Amino acid sequence: MPWEPDTLFFRYARYLFSRNVAAARHEEYLNCLLYYLEASTEAPQYLRDSERMRPFRQKLACFNRSLPQRQLAANAVSLYFQMLKEEGSCLREGDATFPRNRHNDEPRG
Secondary structure: OOOOOHHHHHHHHHHHHHOOOOOHHHHHHHHHHHHHHHHHHHHOOOHHHHHHHHHHHHHHOOOOOEEEEEEEHHHHHHHHHHHHHHHHHOOOOOOOOOOOOOOOOOOOO
């Protein structure tokens, strides 16, 4: 896998916390993000990030996900891209390589 899931998910969980997403929903958001990342790696390499959402939405529809579930999934992915943008590590157009950790992700305590 070109991305490091543990590091990415730790960063994403921290970001969800900073965006005041209820802790009880974090697992759902993380699962949606994982599902998106898996679906987007199956998309052709030349697609832009916004176009990679199409196969993801199609998979959700194929599995008969409800509208609230699809909205939550879209919000989860949107927050992921917002996190990348704020970190300055947003994917370039058509880039399927997910970012590696550029920051120290050790828990602060």
